[in-house]
Amino acid sequence: MLLVTIFGPGGERKMSDCIFCKIVDKEIPAKVVYEDDTVLAFNDIQPQAPVHVLVIPKKHISDLTALAEADLSKVTHIFKVIKEIAKDKGIDEEGYRIVNNCREKGGQTVGHLHFHLLGGRQMHWPPG
Ligand code: AMP
Ligand code: ZN
Numbered sequence: 001m002l003l004v005t006i007f008g009p010g011g012e013r014k015m016s017d018c019i020f021c022k023i024v025d026k027e028i029p030a031k032v033v034y035e036d037d038t039v040l041a042f043n044d045i046q047p048q049a050p051v052h053v054l055v056i057p058k059k060h061i062s063d064l065t066a067l068a069e070a071d072l073s074k075v076t077h078i079f080k081v082i083k084e085i086a087k088d089k090g091i092d093e094e095g096y097r098i099v100n101n102c103r104e105k106g107g108q109t110v111g112h113l114h115f116h117l118l119g120g121r122q123m124h125w126p127p128g
Pocket of ligand 1: 019028030043044045046047054100101107108109110111
């Protein structure tokens with residue numbers, strides 16, 4: 001497979017065959033619930049809960065293992081955004097779940113770092 005690295009408007013690295021990079025570039029539609037210079041949040045296409053939002057860095061980072069020290073602040077910012085979305089959705093007080101599936105054994109299916117915000121129903125443990 002041919003992978004081409006291109007640069008977005010902010011100089012952020014994109015991967016040409018990555019569906020989440022395509023959502024960042026608005027080449028694939030998504031129901032965006034939050035956006036700023038570095039982060040995008042949109043509804044999951046196959047929601048597993050009444051609230052199921054994916055929060056991603058706009059920069060293509062494949063997964064948490066691949067996250068460079070220099071990009072750690074993006075994750076801090078993502079968690080701040082998650083708190084704000086949870087408040088907007090009215091689930092901050094009752095509670096919610098944040099999930100990051102990392103690589104094969106973690107069950108990751110899209111190779112662009114993302115955090116699932118799940119809420120609006122009772123969550124269970126173990127997750128399976
Ligand atoms: P993961 O299994 O943690 O890699 O999660 C990937 C998530 O991306 C799944 O919950 C999918 O339903 C979701 N997903 C895949 N394609 C799209 C898309 N085009 N728009 C929104 N969500 C998507
Ligand atoms: Zn990507």
